Amino acid sequence: MSEKDMQELVGGFIQELRRGTIIIGVLSQLSEAQYGYSLVTVLEEKGIQVDPGTLYPLLRRLEKQGLLDSQWDTNEARPRKYYLLSELGKRVYEELCTEWERMSAGLQALIDSQRS
Amino acid sequence: MSEKDMQELVGGFIQELRRGTIIIGVLSQLSEAQYGYSLVTVLEEKGIQVDPGTLYPLLRRLEKQGLLDSQWDTNEARPRKYYLLSELGKRVYEELCTEWERMSAGLQALIDSQRS
DNA sequence: ATAATATACTGTATGTCGTACACTATTGTA
């Protein structure tokens, strides 16, 4: 198997690791209202790379699921859709963080114990 | 939305978080040969709950992908299929751990900074 | 004035892995 094949395999696994974590990253930034384009930038600055093509549908989906509320701001030169955590979103976010930290610690312990 | 609906939503997100992490958990336990049924038990003891219906297909898939080698042991009362990390598997496992730790730290930092 | 870039968003098909089963076989225990 070539080095490229291996990188492709690793890349696929990494993509799977990102599922769910992007949602946490996005929710973590929306206790204050923010619009999509800005969110892409802010997340990138904080080390979370999310393509706009991934983020906008995700915001739409999270709103549909009741975790976010949105509001158009058409007073600027360009209309912007602002998103904000809903009450449900805050609760779901807290539970996801708790579960993420638990899973993360568990897996880290597994990895560490294997290296010993 | 009812409490049950919210738990269902959270459950779905948690399932997505598990994608990829189960692979890391499994690979972490196969630097020494082990068979499927035993792996289920060992992982459960270490806090990683994996259904046999999930694990056996995963082992098969990982072998197909070249990360594991398997060997039947038919000397016992019951035939057992032992799995062991291949050379490729070791390399992929190391890279996944590195990437997992990076992602994990990044997300944890995001969560922590949002709580401040 | 025109072209290129940046800003800001919508829409949708696809692939992958964990889940959720159904199923099989046989050994060990009650």
Add this chain to the structure above:
DNA sequence: TACAATAGTGTACGACATACAGTATATTAT
């Protein structure tokens, strides 16, 4: 003899990130 435990195979499905294609227009560069 019946049930539980041990050990495995097989497969359809759902959900999310990706990977695009696409739209519109303000801003900047030429």
